[in-house]
Amino acid sequence: MSSQTYLSGLFSLDGRVALVTGGSSGIGRAVAGALARAGARVVVVARRERQLAETVDELVADECDAGWVSADLRTREGVRAAAEEAASVFGEPDILVNSAGINLRPPLGELGDDVWDAVMAVNLEAPFLLGQRFGPGMAERGFGRIIHISSQQAHRAFVQSGAYGVSKGGLESLARSQAEAWSPHGVTCNTLVPGVVLTPLNARLSADPAKVAELAARTMVGRNGLAEDFAGAAVFLASGASAYITGQSLFVDGGLSVH
Numbered sequence: 001m002s003s004q005t006y007l008s009g010l011f012s013l014d015g016r017v018a019l020v021t022g023g024s025s026g027i028g029r030a031v032a033g034a035l036a037r038a039g040a041r042v043v044v045v046a047r048r049e050r051q052l053a054e055t056v057d058e059l060v061a062d063e064c065d066a067g068w069v070s071a072d073l074r075t076r077e078g079v080r081a082a083a084e085e086a087a088s089v090f091g092e093p094d095i096l097v098n099s100a101g102i103n104l105r106p107p108l109g110e111l112g113d114d115v116w117d118a119v120m121a122v123n124l125e126a127p128f129l130l131g132q133r134f135g136p137g138m139a140e141r142g143f144g145r146i147i148h149i150s151s152q153q154a155h156r157a158f159v160q161s162g163a164y165g166v167s168k169g170g171l172e173s174l175a176r177s178q179a180e181a182w183s184p185h186g187v188t189c190n191t192l193v194p195g196v197v198l199t200p201l202n203a204r205l206s207a208d209p210a211k212v213a214e215l216a217a218r219t220m221v222g223r224n225g226l227a228e229d230f231a232g233a234a235v236f237l238a239s240g241a242s243a244y245i246t247g248q249s250l251f252v253d254g255g256l257s258v259h
């Protein structure tokens with residue numbers, strides 16, 4: 001057997017359909033690209049059409065199958081409509097990646113209901129609703145992969161974690177509940193935990209070289225994360241190779257959390 005054949009047996013996503021929320025930017029975009037290049041037909045979901053179209057154009061130019069749906073995941077109706085539209089592109093997804101997220105930063109003492117509601121809606125409720133929509137179908141078909149993107153702030157308070165850290169803690173618990181519900185039927189549910197990744201989400205931070213260096217020094221690898229650092233872990237968790245791994249949180253953080 002060639003090494004190519006062996007590796008394909010473990011990791012190929014040929015024939016799979018993936019839905020990636022937040023797939024038009026940062027970590028989600030890198031994950032969508034990785035899943036598509038590993039063989040999946042990928043639908044990316046976010047609000048801004050130009051970023052969505054650019055992402056898909058890049059993948060199609062690379063001979064991948066990709067499509068996009070513009071939707072606001074902040075409302076239940078928005079999530080439900082997005083789910084139906086996304087499923088109509090290539091069919092029901094086998095792989096669901098929840099990368100869409102927002103980080104509004106008022107300290108907890110100054111945080112109003114509106115910020116709480118917005119953060120919970122996008123970061124926690126949308127992944128819950130999408131899981132409810134697609135998890136049972138994956139279980140019925142006997143294969144599924146749900147991958148959430150949480151944060152080190154699920155594990156410790158850091159630069160005003162406020163509502164954000166709470167939403168991400170809930171997200172990792174959601175992965176465990178989903179794992180309990182659907183793993184007996186071939187659906188694994190796991191979380192990738194980023195440390196500090198230089199993406200548009202923290203553009204303000206990236207613009208401060210001293211802060212960037214200070215955070216890099218807190219890792220073991222000696223640099224902050226890049227969106228591309230998530231490609232391999234995402235393909236692994238989406239593939240057949242990870243069939244016996246479920247309910248887990250995998251830190252992709254250069255050792256930040258253990259330093």
Ligand SMILES: NC(=O)c1ccc[n+]([C@@H]2O[C@H](COP(=O)([O-])OP(=O)(O)OC[C@H]3O[C@@H](n4cnc5c(N)ncnc54)[C@H](OP(=O)(O)O)[C@@H]3O)[C@@H](O)[C@H]2O)c1
Pocket residue numbers: 021022023024025026027028045046047048049051071072073074098099100101102103122149150151152194195196197198199200201202
């Ligand atoms: N970067 C980091 O250091 C870091 C660290 C820990 C965790 N994370 C987590 O990793 C995930 C990805 O973050 P990132 O750094 O890649 O951020 P990013 O570059 O800002 O991407 C966020 C994505 O989510 C989409 N999105 C935001 N609000 C949405 C809404 N209401 N409806 C639909 N889509 C929405 C955005 O597109 P539109 O704006 O066009 O809708 C975009 O595609 C997030 O869950 C974040 O919390 C990031």
